[in-house]
Amino acid sequence: MPLQRSAWTKPAASVITAIADIAAVILGLWILMFILDANPANDLVSFVEDAADWLASWSRDLFTMDTDWLRVLLNYGIPAVLYLFVGHGIARRLRQL
Secondary structure (H helix, E strand, O other): OOOOHHHHHHHHHHHHHHHHHHHHHHHHHHHHHHHOOOOOOOHHHHHHHHHHHHHOOOOOOOOOOOOHHHHHHHHHHHHHHHHHHHHHHHHHHHHHO
C-alpha cells in the first residue's frame, strides 16, 4: 500500500518548523547576549556565538555601521526573521498537500 501524502507531510512540516524556530531562537539569544554584554569566555556564550555566526554567515557583514548593538541586531535579526518566515511558509505549504 503506497504511503499517503498526509502520512509524511505533517511530520515533515513539524520538523521544518522546529528547525526554523531553533535557528531563530539561537540568533535571538545571541543578539540578547551581545546587547547585555555576556561574558565571551563563558562556554555557553561561546557556543551560542559560534552557532549564530554559522547561521548568519550569509548576512553577518550585510550592515557595517559603527553602532555595535545595531549592527548585531540587523545582521543577526534579519536571518532570524527570514528563517521563521521561510520555515513556517514551507511547513504551511506541506500541510496543505
